[in-house]
Amino acid sequence: MNRIVSKEHFSPHVVKLEVEAPLIARSRKAGHFVIVRVGEQGERIPLTIASADTSRGTITLVVQAVGRSSKKLCALDEGDAVTDVVGPLGQATHIERVGTVVCAGGGVGVAPLLPIVEAFHKAGNRVIVVLAARTKDLIILEDRMRACSDEVIIMTDDGSYGTKGLVTQGVESVIQRESVNLCVTIGPAVMMKFVAALTKKYEIPTVASLNTIMVDGTGMCGACRVTVGGRTKFVCVDGPEFDAHQVDFDEMMMRLRSYKEEEQK
Numbered sequence: 082m083n084r085i086v087s088k089e090h091f092s093p094h095v096v097k098l099e100v101e102a103p104l105i106a107r108s109r110k111a112g113h114f115v116i117v118r119v120g121e122q123g124e125r126i127p128l129t130i131a132s133a134d135t136s137r138g139t140i141t142l143v144v145q146a147v148g149r150s151s152k153k154l155c156a157l158d159e160g161d162a163v164t165d166v167v168g169p170l171g172q173a174t175h176i177e178r179v180g181t182v183v184c185a186g187g188g189v190g191v192a193p194l195l196p197i198v199e200a201f202h203k204a205g206n207r208v209i210v211v212l213a214a215r216t217k218d219l220i221i222l223e224d225r226m227r228a229c230s231d232e233v234i235i236m237t238d239d240g241s242y243g244t245k246g247l248v249t250q251g252v253e254s255v256i257q258r259e260s261v262n263l264c265v266t267i268g269p270a271v272m273m274k275f276v277a278a279l280t281k282k283y284e285i286p287t288v289a290s291l292n293t294i295m296v297d298g299t300g301m302c303g304a305c306r307v308t309v310g311g312r313t314k315f316v317c318v319d320g321p322e323f324d325a326h327q328v329d330f331d332e333m334m335m336r337l338r339s340y341k342e343e344e345q346k
């Protein structure tokens with residue numbers, strides 16, 4: 082059991098939870114994630130460790146309520162306990178000073194993108210964030226992103242906020258005005274697929290953090306498998322970050338739809 086020591090709402094559907102986990106706090110690096118379970122009957126879901134405080138023995142999670150398990154977690158309060166927290170898992174993000182980094186996020190990817198934006202900015206990069214959503218109400222973490230980047234570009238499909246258009250148009254507007262050394266993208270697979278296709282055209286190295294279905298998160302089952310450069314990789318141990326130009330996003334999308342009906346129950 083891991084106690085929640087503080088809770089803050091970032092928006093109606095996004096909460097920040099500081100959870101007691103001293104051993105994880107001590108060994109985590111940026112990019113690592115945990116697998117959590119809420120309740121004895123709960124399922125295991127992966128969440129990025131947004132930050133850690135070794136003196137308090139805590140890790141911070143930024144959770145977006147999208148389905149049953151994430152809603153259950155977001156409903157917990159300060160003083161409540163998370164049944165299981167396993168980690169740190171995965172490979173740490175490769176953070177270095179490369180120059181200008183464009184971070185493109187949308188939907189489920191915006192919460193896990195936040196610590197990556199923070200880390201690249203702290204490493205001395207010029208960081209431009211492109212946040213995309215269907216409509217104004219679905220744009221989240223804008224203020225947090227502004228606080229740790231050089232610029233935030235908002236794109237909405239319906240033009241209700243920021244610039245009307247897709248995430249790729251936002252990314253391309255930056256590429257056309259200045260030189261971009263690296264692109265990082267997290268969001269729905271279809272979004273990452275089109276960001277990767279765009280940056281390939283301009284030969285800009287691109288990293289995608291893949292949010293596949295996971296079960297154990299330790300490399301034992303292959304539920305999280307993807308094809309990268311023609312080879313099978315397990316996102317939980319080999320990733321979650323991969324060269325976006327090598328990822329088979331069509332296969333990833335097909336696998337993500339596997340439990341659509343059960344998820345809606």
Ligand SMILES: Cc1cc2nc3c(=O)[nH]c(=O)nc-3n(C[C@H](O)[C@H](O)[C@H](O)COP(=O)(O)OP(=O)(O)OC[C@H]3O[C@@H](n4cnc5c(N)ncnc54)[C@H](O)[C@@H]3O)c2cc1C
Binds near residue numbers: 152189269270
């Ligand atoms: C390595 C890793 C790190 C992650 N870090 C974070 C994080 O820091 N914060 C955070 O809020 N979420 C994060 N996620 C996503 C999180 O694990 C899912 O949102 C969660 O598992 C959803 O479970 P659920 O039961 O609430 O929703 P479900 O009932 O499983 O899903 C509801 C709907 O949400 C959408 N959805 C759910 N999960 C995903 C997904 N992984 N990719 C695309 N669409 C999805 C689908 O449309 C689905 O139908 C991460 C995922 C991975 C693999």
Ligand code: FES
Binds near residue numbers: 301306315
């Ligand atoms: S989740 Fe089981 S191997 Fe990755």
